[in-house]
Amino acid sequence: MRIISGLQFIRIFLFAAVPVSALADAKIVETGQTYPTISAAITAALPAATIEVTSGDYREVLVITKPVKLLGHDTGAGKPRIDAGKATSAIEIRAEDVVVDGFEISASRSRSLRFGVFSSYSEEACVMVRGSNAVVSNNRISGCHYGVYMRDVESGAVELNEIEGNRFGGIFILNSRNVGIRENKVRANGYNGIGVGSVVFPPGMIMAMRPLAGDVIITSESRPLEAVTSSDIEIAGNEVSGHGHAGIVAAYSRRLFILSNIARDNGGQPVPKANPPVLLGSSPDIRGYGIGLICDTHESEIRDNTTEENDSLGILLDTAYSNRVAHNSVQQNAIGIGLFGSTANSLENNNVFRNSDFGIRVERGMPYVNPSVGNSVTGNNLEENRVNAFDTSGTDSAPAKVQGVAKGGPVDRQQLGLPNRWDDGVRGNHYSDFDEASEGFVDQNGDGIGELPHPIPGGRAVDHFPLATRPAETL
Numbered sequence: 001m002r003i004i005s006g007l008q009f010i011r012i013f014l015f016a017a018v019p020v021s022a023l024a025d026a027k028i029v030e031t032g033q034t035y036p037t038i039s040a041a042i043t044a045a046l047p048a049a050t051i052e053v054t055s056g057d058y059r060e061v062l063v064i065t066k067p068v069k070l071l072g073h074d075t076g077a078g079k080p081r082i083d084a085g086k087a088t089s090a091i092e093i094r095a096e097d098v099v100v101d102g103f104e105i106s107a108s109r110s111r112s113l114r115f116g117v118f119s120s121y122s123e124e125a126c127v128m129v130r131g132s133n134a135v136v137s138n139n140r141i142s143g144c145h146y147g148v149y150m151r152d153v154e155s156g157a158v159e160l161n162e163i164e165g166n167r168f169g170g171i172f173i174l175n176s177r178n179v180g181i182r183e184n185k186v187r188a189n190g191y192n193g194i195g196v197g198s199v200v201f202p203p204g205m206i207m208a209m210r211p212l213a214g215d216v217i218i219t220s221e222s223r224p225l226e227a228v229t230s231s232d233i234e235i236a237g238n239e240v241s242g243h244g245h246a247g248i249v250a251a252y253s254r255r256l257f258i259l260s261n262i263a264r265d266n267g268g269q270p271v272p273k274a275n276p277p278v279l280l281g282s283s284p285d286i287r288g289y290g291i292g293l294i295c296d297t298h299e300s301e302i303r304d305n306t307t308e309e310n311d312s313l314g315i316l317l318d319t320a321y322s323n324r325v326a327h328n329s330v331q332q333n334a335i336g337i338g339l340f341g342s343t344a345n346s347l348e349n350n351n352v353f354r355n356s357d358f359g360i361r362v363e364r365g366m367p368y369v370n371p372s373v374g375n376s377v378t379g380n381n382l383e384e385n386r387v388n389a390f391d392t393s394g395t396d397s398a399p400a401k402v403q404g405v406a407k408g409g410p411v412d413r414q415q416l417g418l419p420n421r422w423d424d425g426v427r428g429n430h431y432s433d434f435d436e437a438s439e440g441f442v443d444q445n446g447d448g449i450g451e452l453p454h455p456i457p458g459g460r461a462v463d464h465f466p467l468a469t470r471p472a473e474t475l
């Protein structure tokens with residue numbers, strides 16, 4: 001797996017103390033030649049050239065077809081501002097090894113698309129990336145359909161940007177691999193903050209959008225499913241807040257590493273009942289969440305994040321399987337962690353507290369998905385939630401089918417009627433409503449592990465080794 005770890009260039013700026021107006025130009029460092037527009041400098045530059053752009057307004061659309069480093073420099077009037085006006089994108093990267101660093105980027109008069117399945121994949125963005133190994137960093141990006149959109153790339157990085165006020169989403173990664181999304185501030189974009197997805201129409205058919213026409217092109221390609229699935233993507237250290245629906249969401253993806261993010265105050269808009277962008281296992285009335293893995297996302301990890309004050313859920317697993325959710329702080333949501341039609345996941349050492357409805361809720365969800373079975377829930381702190389734990393497994397066992405295929409992960413038919421495990425055979429979880437003698441908790445040998453089981457409301461799941469206190473791993 002190759003993930004760009006940082007900015008792979010050295011910036012050298014040599015500017016004289018002259019008025020800002022005199023510096024409004026783009027200079028090719030290698031030749032020292034200056035140009036009145038960035039586009040002219042890109043046209044004149046040789047591959048691998050560095051172009052320095054000074055403060056000023058650049059009302060142009062950039063199409064980058066060669067490897068260049070485009071570096072904005074604040075010469076006293078702020079970051080240089082690129083505004084594409086009515087164009088669908090301000091910058092389109094079609095080459096490999098391109099760097100865009102240090103700009104304000106917008107398409108302030110671009111069209112507003114009505115929400116729907118096609119507009120959610122529409123390739124209209126302030127920065128549209130189609131070339132591998134691109135670095136988009138240290139920019140302020142706003143006023144477009146998406147802020148940054150990467151499609152069909154084998155590597156890339158989106159780092160240290162401020163991305164806010166885009167009409168649909170902040171960052172979207174589609175059919176791509178080995179991408180790092182790190183330390184961005186992603187705020188108040190219309191629907192989603194950071195999204196990852198894959199679009200494939202079998203056999204081997206790929207969907208593409210024509211930005212100007214807004215219609216769909218279906219092309220037949222011979223690439224296998226694994227080659228187009230978004231995978232090996234790190235989403236780390238971002239602040240994601242104030243979005244209409246989701247802070248961070250991944251659909252039809254695998255091997256994602258969602259680490260040490262803050263997802264706060266997302267939600268308020270339910271998935272539209274007409275023409276939703278994804279088929280959910282949970283209720284379409286969910287009005288938002290902090291972090292979500294949906295639609296068969298698997299082999300991924302959600303770890304060390306803070307999710308708080310989101311509308312419906314802090315963390316959502318919806319028809320997702322074989323994922324690990326560990327060491328997260330999940331507080332003051334309606335539901336802390338929710339599993340709907342999701343199988344073979346591990347929830348461990350999370351601090352789930354003060355959520356208004358449920359701490360952890362596990363159930364089938366919609367009738368066309370599998371029950372949420374084969375999951376393991378251990379070492380979690382469930383404290384001061386209205387209902388600390390709820391799990392319907394063991395009672396909801398009918399094998400769901402959609403067009404003959406069960407959705408929500410590979411599950412052995414014998415598992416469908418079995419309850420989830422709420423302990424590992426040695427220890428279970430801590431429940432603030434089951435940790436004292438008056439609540440039925442018994443610990444005669446004083447080892448901190450209860451000697452009477454704790455039935456989980458909703459089904460037949462049981463924690464056989466409930467804990468007397470909050471596990472140290474959740475601190």
